[in-house]
Amino acid sequence: MRILLVEDERRLSNIIKKGLVEDGFAVDQAFDGEEGLYLGESEQYDLIVLDIMLPKIDGLNVCRDLRNKNIKIPILILTAKSTTEDKVSGLDSGADDYITKPFSFLEFRSRIHALIRRSHKESSPILKALDLEADPLKHVVKRGKKIIDLTPKEFSILEFLLRHKEEVITRTMIIEHVWDYNFDGMSNVVDVFVASLRKKIDSEASVKLIQTVHGVGYRLSE
Numbered sequence: 001m002r003i004l005l006v007e008d009e010r011r012l013s014n015i016i017k018k019g020l021v022e023d024g025f026a027v028d029q030a031f032d033g034e035e036g037l038y039l040g041e042s043e044q045y046d047l048i049v050l051d052i053m054l055p056k057i058d059g060l061n062v063c064r065d066l067r068n069k070n071i072k073i074p075i076l077i078l079t080a081k082s083t084t085e086d087k088v089s090g091l092d093s094g095a096d097d098y099i100t101k102p103f104s105f106l107e108f109r110s111r112i113h114a115l116i117r118r119s120h121k122e123s124s125p126i127l128k129a130l131d132l133e134a135d136p137l138k139h140v141v142k143r144g145k146k147i148i149d150l151t152p153k154e155f156s157i158l159e160f161l162l163r164h165k166e167e168v169i170t171r172t173m174i175i176e177h178v179w180d181y182n183f184d185g186m187s188n189v190v191d192v193f194v195a196s197l198r199k200k201i202d203s204e205a206s207v208k209l210i211q212t213v214h215g216v217g218y219r220l221s222e
Contacts, residue, residue: 002176010031044176
C-alpha cells in the first residue's frame with residue numbers, strides 16, 4: 001500500500017519512512033503543507049500521515065482542503081499536542097484518527113492498518129481468497145496449510161490484488177500503489193514480480209487465483 005507522509009522534521013520523517021518501508025509500504029514524503037496538499041490532490045494514496053505543525057500551510061488546513069475537494073483518503077494526524085481540544089480540532093478538520101508524539105511505532109503501525117482496513121470495509125485483518133490467506137500485520141501468507149515466503153514487494157502486490165479481489169488491476173495501478181513517487185514505471189518490473197508471485201501462489205494449486213487480463217493487467221479471482 002502507498003502512504004503519503006507529511007512531516008517537516010526530516011529526521012523523524014526518515015525514521016517513520018524507514019519503519020513503514022520495512023513493513024512493506026511505499027512511502028512518499030512531503031516536508032511542508034503546500035507540498036503535502038499538492039501530492040494529496042494529485043496522487044493516489046491509501047493513507048496520509050499528516051503532522052499538524054507544518055510550514056506554509058498547517059496540517060489542519062491541509063486536511064480541511066482535501067476534504068473540501070472530496071478527497072476521501074484516510075488521514076492519520078500526528079500531533080505533539082495532547083489536549084482534548086487539540087484532538088477534537090484534528091478530527092473536526094476531517095481526519096480519521098490521531099496519534100500523539102512521541103508514539104510507539106507498533107501502535108502507529110496498527111492504527112495505519114486499521115484505517116486502511118476500515119477504508120476497504122474489511123471486518124477481518126486477514127485477507128482471503130479461497131484457501132489463500134494473507135496477514136498484513138504479520139506479513140504471513142498461507143495457501144492451505146503451506147506457509148509461502150514472499151519478498152516485501154511481492155507481498156505488497158498480493159495485498160493490493162486481494163483488497164481488489166475480482167477487479168481488473170492495471171500495471172499502472174500496481175505501480176502507483178506499490179512503488180513510490182520516484183519510480184520509473186516504464187520498466188517491466190510489474191510483470192516480473194507478478195510472474196514470481198504467481199509461481200509461489202499458484203504453481204502447486206489446482207485453482208489458479210492470479211489471472212492475466214491480456215492488454216490490461218491482472219485480476220485475482222476465485
